[in-house]
Amino acid sequence: MNTEDITSLKIPVAVVRRMPKYLTQAQYLRQEGVQWVSSLSLAETLGLTSSTVRQDLSHIDFQGVSKRGYSTAGLEAALARTLGVDRDITCILVGAGNLGRALALHEGFGRQGFKIVGVFDSSPAVVGKKVGHFIVRPMSSLVAVVAEKKVEIGILSVPHEAAQAVADQLILSRVRGLLNLTTAHLRTPSAVPVVDTRVLSSLRELAYAVRSR
Amino acid sequence: MNTEDITSLKIPVAVVRRMPKYLTQAQYLRQEGVQWVSSLSLAETLGLTSSTVRQDLSHIDFQGVSKRGYSTAGLEAALARTLGVDRDITCILVGAGNLGRALALHEGFGRQGFKIVGVFDSSPAVVGKKVGHFIVRPMSSLVAVVAEKKVEIGILSVPHEAAQAVADQLILSRVRGLLNLTTAHLRTPSAVPVVDTRVLSSLRELAYAVRSR
DNA sequence: AGTTTAACGTTAAACATTTGACAGACTTTA
């Protein structure tokens, strides 16, 4: 046996968190027609050191070129492959309140490969209504839709109180990961990763930064 | 001279990031009528170790009690004070697209002290329209509103391409911090902190977690 | 062709964070 590909063996979480930023920037530069980018210039635009950038990019299966830097197109492709966003990912959204509807209507995620294939809500008042081109479905149809459409990711935008119960239903329906937009902390089996995007927490973190001076 | 209050001297960022979670949980428990909470039980519900919790809470100006733990009400108050969210914070929102409108309509932030006092957009097609009880204002009125209402925080939900320019305008208008909901990386003077809430980055991070196995 | 030099990739040191361990404090119980 052979440690042939160090690259694919557990990338540090701090690095994984930065990878989407590199990807966004590589994508942007490539679209602007820029062909090469150096670790220093990436660092400057993302507020990091060039050393961190080089260290981070050493985890992906892609080489820079002396005196030029990294090819933007190559970097974009390699990062997308590493993150697993080089193929579409099907998602469903649970909770068709203001935030849920905003996300369902936002086309950017779809363009980046995150395809929403269903919008669910537990409230009979909302079920059956249209959100963009979606018709809001009842929670009872969750399991069937996840199975049929091979849904990988569930996006939660329900009220705090309902969050854990909905998360449990999503896990039972066999989604593979959760994006949590609620303020609740979700408990899941370790095979079902959760990433939190808490706007309220971010506001509070910002309050500290603004006021502790 | 005297190092009297170790508590108020630079709390590690990792700790500041967790404080909003402790606050949310303390608030929830207090509302449920729970009076005491131990570091172990906080740790279990938030997915941490009890050691981390005790270490973290030692940074706030509040003491636990042997054999009982922390008073939920006391903890809530102390955390709010430490984070600076014990008084209202005025915010404005720039970008009245789907996401911006959803946030403006979301009442939860207001209940937590983040008072939105204005919604702005650069598009003449949107200016003057209503979003909830707000009338969308033109960017030209930004400086005056920030000064008049003593706005501390600007929330950005504009398209990627416009983000830096809008951030610059917000900084000139003298907001003290930015919540960035765009995919752009914002460059600001160090006196103006930025906290990012990138849904797309979170989705990508989740893609890695789901697919790298 | 050879030299220069910009940039990468990697190492190791510095720094930050997390964790386990335990003394001491306080409540409870008898």
Place this chain on the structure above:
DNA sequence: TAAAGTCTGTCAAATGTTTAACGTTAAACT
């Protein structure tokens, strides 16, 4: 009033992350 037991606060070790430094590679130029 004393003993038992539980939970905090803190220390120090372990782990994880960031950074500077430097050898190496290959493009560009003479």
